[in-house]
Amino acid sequence: MEIVVTGRHTQIKQRFRDVVEKKMDRVTAIAPDAQRVQVVLTHEGNPRQADTAKRVELTVIAGRTVVRAEASSADEFSALDMALDKLTLRLRRTRDRRKDHRRGYESIVPVDLGAVEPPADETSVEEEPNNSPQAAVASDLGPGESVEVQVGDTPIVIRRKLHIAEPMSIDEALYQMELIGHDFFLFVNKDTNRPSVVYHRHGWSYGVFEIDTPENVAADK
Known part of the structure:
Protein backbone atom coordinates (compact mmCIF):
# COMPACT_ATOMS: atom_id res chain seq x y z
CA MET A 1 0.00 0.00 0.00
CA ASP A 100 -24.10 -8.25 3.68
CA HIS A 101 -25.28 -10.24 0.67
CA ARG A 102 -28.86 -9.21 1.23
CA ARG A 103 -28.11 -5.69 -0.01
CA GLY A 104 -25.55 -6.31 -2.73
CA TYR A 105 -24.59 -2.65 -3.18
CA GLU A 106 -21.68 -1.75 -5.41
CA SER A 107 -19.00 0.51 -4.07
CA ILE A 108 -19.47 4.00 -5.46
CA VAL A 109 -16.92 6.77 -5.47
CA PRO A 110 -18.20 9.44 -3.06
CA VAL A 111 -18.23 13.11 -3.95
CA ASP A 112 -15.92 14.53 -1.29
CA LEU A 113 -16.68 18.16 -0.54
CA GLY A 114 -14.10 18.41 2.23
CA ALA A 115 -10.67 19.99 2.19
CA VAL A 116 -8.56 17.22 0.68
CA GLU A 117 -5.26 17.59 -1.15
CA PRO A 118 -6.05 17.36 -4.89
CA PRO A 119 -4.40 14.48 -6.79
CA ALA A 120 -1.21 15.30 -8.67
CA ASP A 121 -2.90 14.85 -12.04
CA GLU A 122 -5.85 17.10 -11.24
CA THR A 123 -6.26 19.88 -13.78
CA SER A 124 -6.89 23.44 -12.69
CA VAL A 125 -8.59 25.87 -15.00
CA GLU A 126 -6.80 29.21 -15.18
CA GLU A 127 -9.25 32.10 -15.20
CA GLU A 128 -8.61 35.64 -16.25
CA PRO A 129 -8.65 37.95 -13.22
CA ASN A 130 -12.33 38.89 -13.09
CA ASN A 131 -12.72 38.90 -9.29
CA SER A 132 -16.44 38.28 -9.25
CA PRO A 133 -18.65 35.41 -8.11
CA GLN A 134 -19.86 35.07 -11.69
CA ALA A 135 -16.33 34.29 -12.85
CA ALA A 136 -16.26 31.19 -10.67
CA VAL A 137 -19.23 29.68 -12.49
CA ALA A 138 -18.87 31.16 -15.97
CA SER A 139 -16.55 28.61 -17.57
CA ASP A 140 -17.21 25.04 -18.58
CA LEU A 141 -15.34 22.44 -16.54
CA GLY A 142 -14.31 18.92 -17.37
CA PRO A 143 -14.28 16.02 -14.88
CA GLY A 144 -11.79 16.74 -12.10
CA GLU A 145 -11.18 20.31 -13.21
CA SER A 146 -11.51 23.17 -10.74
CA VAL A 147 -11.35 26.94 -10.62
CA GLU A 148 -10.92 29.43 -7.77
CA VAL A 149 -11.80 33.14 -7.87
CA GLN A 150 -11.26 35.72 -5.15
CA VAL A 151 -14.12 38.19 -4.83
CA GLY A 152 -12.69 41.70 -5.18
CA ASP A 153 -10.52 42.78 -2.26
CA THR A 154 -12.37 40.56 0.20
CA PRO A 155 -10.95 37.35 1.72
CA ILE A 156 -13.80 35.40 0.10
CA VAL A 157 -12.65 32.71 -2.34
CA ILE A 158 -15.15 30.74 -4.43
CA ARG A 159 -14.00 27.32 -5.63
CA ARG A 160 -15.91 25.34 -8.23
CA LYS A 161 -15.20 21.75 -9.21
CA LEU A 162 -16.91 19.15 -11.39
CA HIS A 163 -17.36 15.66 -9.94
CA ILE A 164 -18.67 12.65 -11.82
CA ALA A 165 -20.76 10.29 -9.68
CA GLU A 166 -23.06 7.36 -10.37
CA PRO A 167 -26.72 7.89 -9.37
CA MET A 168 -27.52 6.16 -6.07
CA SER A 169 -30.32 5.60 -3.59
CA ILE A 170 -30.84 7.62 -0.41
CA ASP A 171 -29.63 4.68 1.69
CA GLU A 172 -26.43 4.44 -0.33
CA ALA A 173 -25.90 8.21 -0.01
CA LEU A 174 -26.22 7.99 3.78
CA TYR A 175 -23.65 5.19 3.77
CA GLN A 176 -21.21 7.21 1.66
CA MET A 177 -21.71 10.24 3.94
CA GLU A 178 -20.59 8.10 6.87
CA LEU A 179 -17.50 6.94 4.98
CA ILE A 180 -16.21 10.44 4.27
CA GLY A 181 -17.18 11.71 7.72
CA HIS A 182 -19.23 14.73 6.68
CA ASP A 183 -22.53 16.08 7.97
CA PHE A 184 -23.94 16.21 4.43
CA PHE A 185 -23.52 14.47 1.07
CA LEU A 186 -24.42 15.64 -2.43
CA PHE A 187 -25.65 13.02 -4.90
CA VAL A 188 -28.04 12.27 -7.77
CA ASN A 189 -31.05 10.28 -6.62
CA LYS A 190 -31.37 7.32 -8.98
CA ASP A 191 -35.10 7.02 -8.26
CA THR A 192 -35.93 10.61 -9.26
CA ASN A 193 -32.80 11.73 -11.21
CA ARG A 194 -32.82 14.90 -9.08
CA PRO A 195 -29.75 16.52 -7.49
CA SER A 196 -30.17 15.78 -3.79
CA VAL A 197 -28.47 16.25 -0.43
CA VAL A 198 -28.66 14.02 2.61
CA TYR A 199 -27.63 15.57 5.92
CA HIS A 200 -27.28 14.63 9.56
CA ARG A 201 -29.77 16.29 11.93
CA HIS A 202 -29.34 14.83 15.42
CA GLY A 203 -28.89 11.38 16.88
CA TRP A 204 -29.99 8.88 14.25
CA SER A 205 -32.15 11.42 12.45
CA TYR A 206 -31.33 12.44 8.87
CA GLY A 207 -32.82 14.79 6.30
CA VAL A 208 -33.01 14.86 2.50
CA PHE A 209 -33.22 17.85 0.17
CA GLU A 210 -34.13 17.41 -3.49
CA ILE A 211 -33.91 20.12 -6.15
CA ASP A 212 -36.06 20.48 -9.24
CA THR A 213 -37.52 23.21 -11.45
CA PRO A 214 -41.19 24.27 -11.52
CA GLU A 215 -41.39 23.19 -15.15
CA ASN A 216 -40.24 19.65 -14.40
CA VAL A 217 -42.55 19.32 -11.41
CA ALA A 218 -45.51 20.53 -13.49
CA ALA A 219 -44.63 18.13 -16.31
CA ASP A 220 -44.62 15.15 -13.93
CA LYS A 221 -48.19 15.86 -12.77
Whole structure:
Protein backbone atom coordinates (compact mmCIF):
# COMPACT_ATOMS: atom_id res chain seq x y z
CA MET A 1 0.00 0.00 0.00
CA GLU A 2 1.32 3.41 -0.95
CA ILE A 3 1.56 5.90 1.93
CA VAL A 4 1.78 9.61 1.07
CA VAL A 5 2.44 12.10 3.88
CA THR A 6 2.21 15.84 3.20
CA GLY A 7 2.11 18.96 5.35
CA ARG A 8 0.24 22.25 5.20
CA HIS A 9 1.94 25.18 6.90
CA THR A 10 4.33 22.75 8.57
CA GLN A 11 7.26 20.46 7.84
CA ILE A 12 6.88 16.72 8.27
CA LYS A 13 9.43 15.30 10.70
CA GLN A 14 10.89 11.87 10.09
CA ARG A 15 9.59 10.61 13.42
CA PHE A 16 6.02 11.41 12.38
CA ARG A 17 6.53 9.59 9.06
CA ASP A 18 7.87 6.53 10.90
CA VAL A 19 4.89 6.49 13.28
CA VAL A 20 2.46 6.85 10.38
CA GLU A 21 4.01 3.92 8.47
CA LYS A 22 3.89 1.73 11.58
CA LYS A 23 0.28 2.57 12.44
CA MET A 24 -0.96 2.04 8.89
CA ASP A 25 -0.75 -1.69 9.57
CA ARG A 26 -4.18 -1.22 11.17
CA VAL A 27 -5.52 -0.12 7.79
CA THR A 28 -4.13 -3.05 5.83
CA ALA A 29 -5.39 -5.47 8.48
CA ILE A 30 -8.97 -4.29 7.94
CA ALA A 31 -8.74 -3.35 4.25
CA PRO A 32 -6.12 -5.55 2.58
CA ASP A 33 -7.23 -4.21 -0.81
CA ALA A 34 -6.29 -0.63 0.13
CA GLN A 35 -4.06 0.78 -2.58
CA ARG A 36 -3.19 4.20 -1.19
CA VAL A 37 -3.49 6.20 2.01
CA GLN A 38 -2.98 9.93 2.05
CA VAL A 39 -2.02 11.62 5.32
CA VAL A 40 -2.22 15.41 5.51
CA LEU A 41 -0.89 17.21 8.60
CA THR A 42 -1.99 20.83 9.02
CA HIS A 43 -0.65 23.34 11.55
CA GLU A 44 -2.93 26.11 12.81
CA GLY A 45 -0.81 29.12 13.69
CA ASN A 46 -3.45 30.93 15.75
CA PRO A 47 -2.32 30.68 19.41
CA ARG A 48 -5.97 30.77 20.52
CA GLN A 49 -6.41 27.38 18.88
CA ALA A 50 -3.45 25.71 20.61
CA ASP A 51 -5.60 22.79 21.78
CA THR A 52 -6.41 21.95 18.15
CA ALA A 53 -3.28 23.30 16.49
CA LYS A 54 -2.54 20.04 14.70
CA ARG A 55 -5.07 18.47 12.31
CA VAL A 56 -4.56 15.11 10.65
CA GLU A 57 -6.64 14.09 7.63
CA LEU A 58 -6.58 10.47 6.46
CA THR A 59 -7.89 9.34 3.07
CA VAL A 60 -7.85 5.67 2.06
CA ILE A 61 -8.46 4.55 -1.52
CA ALA A 62 -9.44 0.90 -1.89
CA GLY A 63 -10.61 0.07 -5.39
CA ARG A 64 -13.52 2.42 -6.12
CA THR A 65 -14.15 3.14 -2.45
CA VAL A 66 -12.82 6.25 -0.70
CA VAL A 67 -12.88 6.48 3.10
CA ARG A 68 -11.93 9.63 5.04
CA ALA A 69 -11.41 10.69 8.63
CA GLU A 70 -9.84 13.66 10.40
CA ALA A 71 -9.13 14.87 13.92
CA SER A 72 -7.43 17.80 15.66
CA SER A 73 -5.37 17.96 18.84
CA ALA A 74 -2.53 19.82 20.52
CA ASP A 75 0.08 17.55 18.90
CA GLU A 76 0.23 15.59 15.68
CA PHE A 77 0.57 12.17 17.31
CA SER A 78 -2.63 12.32 19.35
CA ALA A 79 -4.43 13.81 16.34
CA LEU A 80 -3.19 10.88 14.26
CA ASP A 81 -4.45 8.37 16.83
CA MET A 82 -7.91 9.96 16.98
CA ALA A 83 -8.21 10.18 13.20
CA LEU A 84 -7.05 6.58 12.84
CA ASP A 85 -9.68 5.39 15.32
CA LYS A 86 -12.40 7.06 13.25
CA LEU A 87 -10.91 5.69 10.03
CA THR A 88 -10.72 2.08 11.22
CA LEU A 89 -14.34 2.25 12.41
CA ARG A 90 -15.47 3.38 8.96
CA LEU A 91 -13.30 0.75 7.27
CA ARG A 92 -14.92 -1.95 9.42
CA ARG A 93 -18.34 -0.69 8.41
CA THR A 94 -17.29 -0.90 4.77
CA ARG A 95 -15.99 -4.45 5.23
CA ASP A 96 -19.14 -5.55 7.07
CA ARG A 97 -21.33 -3.98 4.42
CA ARG A 98 -19.58 -5.97 1.71
CA LYS A 99 -20.42 -9.13 3.63
CA ASP A 100 -24.10 -8.25 3.68
CA HIS A 101 -25.28 -10.24 0.67
CA ARG A 102 -28.86 -9.21 1.23
CA ARG A 103 -28.11 -5.69 -0.01
CA GLY A 104 -25.55 -6.31 -2.73
CA TYR A 105 -24.59 -2.65 -3.18
CA GLU A 106 -21.68 -1.75 -5.41
CA SER A 107 -19.00 0.51 -4.07
CA ILE A 108 -19.47 4.00 -5.46
CA VAL A 109 -16.92 6.77 -5.47
CA PRO A 110 -18.20 9.44 -3.06
CA VAL A 111 -18.23 13.11 -3.95
CA ASP A 112 -15.92 14.53 -1.29
CA LEU A 113 -16.68 18.16 -0.54
CA GLY A 114 -14.10 18.41 2.23
CA ALA A 115 -10.67 19.99 2.19
CA VAL A 116 -8.56 17.22 0.68
CA GLU A 117 -5.26 17.59 -1.15
CA PRO A 118 -6.05 17.36 -4.89
CA PRO A 119 -4.40 14.48 -6.79
CA ALA A 120 -1.21 15.30 -8.67
CA ASP A 121 -2.90 14.85 -12.04
CA GLU A 122 -5.85 17.10 -11.24
CA THR A 123 -6.26 19.88 -13.78
CA SER A 124 -6.89 23.44 -12.69
CA VAL A 125 -8.59 25.87 -15.00
CA GLU A 126 -6.80 29.21 -15.18
CA GLU A 127 -9.25 32.10 -15.20
CA GLU A 128 -8.61 35.64 -16.25
CA PRO A 129 -8.65 37.95 -13.22
CA ASN A 130 -12.33 38.89 -13.09
CA ASN A 131 -12.72 38.90 -9.29
CA SER A 132 -16.44 38.28 -9.25
CA PRO A 133 -18.65 35.41 -8.11
CA GLN A 134 -19.86 35.07 -11.69
CA ALA A 135 -16.33 34.29 -12.85
CA ALA A 136 -16.26 31.19 -10.67
CA VAL A 137 -19.23 29.68 -12.49
CA ALA A 138 -18.87 31.16 -15.97
CA SER A 139 -16.55 28.61 -17.57
CA ASP A 140 -17.21 25.04 -18.58
CA LEU A 141 -15.34 22.44 -16.54
CA GLY A 142 -14.31 18.92 -17.37
CA PRO A 143 -14.28 16.02 -14.88
CA GLY A 144 -11.79 16.74 -12.10
CA GLU A 145 -11.18 20.31 -13.21
CA SER A 146 -11.51 23.17 -10.74
CA VAL A 147 -11.35 26.94 -10.62
CA GLU A 148 -10.92 29.43 -7.77
CA VAL A 149 -11.80 33.14 -7.87
CA GLN A 150 -11.26 35.72 -5.15
CA VAL A 151 -14.12 38.19 -4.83
CA GLY A 152 -12.69 41.70 -5.18
CA ASP A 153 -10.52 42.78 -2.26
CA THR A 154 -12.37 40.56 0.20
CA PRO A 155 -10.95 37.35 1.72
CA ILE A 156 -13.80 35.40 0.10
CA VAL A 157 -12.65 32.71 -2.34
CA ILE A 158 -15.15 30.74 -4.43
CA ARG A 159 -14.00 27.32 -5.63
CA ARG A 160 -15.91 25.34 -8.23
CA LYS A 161 -15.20 21.75 -9.21
CA LEU A 162 -16.91 19.15 -11.39
CA HIS A 163 -17.36 15.66 -9.94
CA ILE A 164 -18.67 12.65 -11.82
CA ALA A 165 -20.76 10.29 -9.68
CA GLU A 166 -23.06 7.36 -10.37
CA PRO A 167 -26.72 7.89 -9.37
CA MET A 168 -27.52 6.16 -6.07
CA SER A 169 -30.32 5.60 -3.59
CA ILE A 170 -30.84 7.62 -0.41
CA ASP A 171 -29.63 4.68 1.69
CA GLU A 172 -26.43 4.44 -0.33
CA ALA A 173 -25.90 8.21 -0.01
CA LEU A 174 -26.22 7.99 3.78
CA TYR A 175 -23.65 5.19 3.77
CA GLN A 176 -21.21 7.21 1.66
CA MET A 177 -21.71 10.24 3.94
CA GLU A 178 -20.59 8.10 6.87
CA LEU A 179 -17.50 6.94 4.98
CA ILE A 180 -16.21 10.44 4.27
CA GLY A 181 -17.18 11.71 7.72
CA HIS A 182 -19.23 14.73 6.68
CA ASP A 183 -22.53 16.08 7.97
CA PHE A 184 -23.94 16.21 4.43
CA PHE A 185 -23.52 14.47 1.07
CA LEU A 186 -24.42 15.64 -2.43
CA PHE A 187 -25.65 13.02 -4.90
CA VAL A 188 -28.04 12.27 -7.77
CA ASN A 189 -31.05 10.28 -6.62
CA LYS A 190 -31.37 7.32 -8.98
CA ASP A 191 -35.10 7.02 -8.26
CA THR A 192 -35.93 10.61 -9.26
CA ASN A 193 -32.80 11.73 -11.21
CA ARG A 194 -32.82 14.90 -9.08
CA PRO A 195 -29.75 16.52 -7.49
CA SER A 196 -30.17 15.78 -3.79
CA VAL A 197 -28.47 16.25 -0.43
CA VAL A 198 -28.66 14.02 2.61
CA TYR A 199 -27.63 15.57 5.92
CA HIS A 200 -27.28 14.63 9.56
CA ARG A 201 -29.77 16.29 11.93
CA HIS A 202 -29.34 14.83 15.42
CA GLY A 203 -28.89 11.38 16.88
CA TRP A 204 -29.99 8.88 14.25
CA SER A 205 -32.15 11.42 12.45
CA TYR A 206 -31.33 12.44 8.87
CA GLY A 207 -32.82 14.79 6.30
CA VAL A 208 -33.01 14.86 2.50
CA PHE A 209 -33.22 17.85 0.17
CA GLU A 210 -34.13 17.41 -3.49
CA ILE A 211 -33.91 20.12 -6.15
CA ASP A 212 -36.06 20.48 -9.24
CA THR A 213 -37.52 23.21 -11.45
CA PRO A 214 -41.19 24.27 -11.52
CA GLU A 215 -41.39 23.19 -15.15
CA ASN A 216 -40.24 19.65 -14.40
CA VAL A 217 -42.55 19.32 -11.41
CA ALA A 218 -45.51 20.53 -13.49
CA ALA A 219 -44.63 18.13 -16.31
CA ASP A 220 -44.62 15.15 -13.93
CA LYS A 221 -48.19 15.86 -12.77
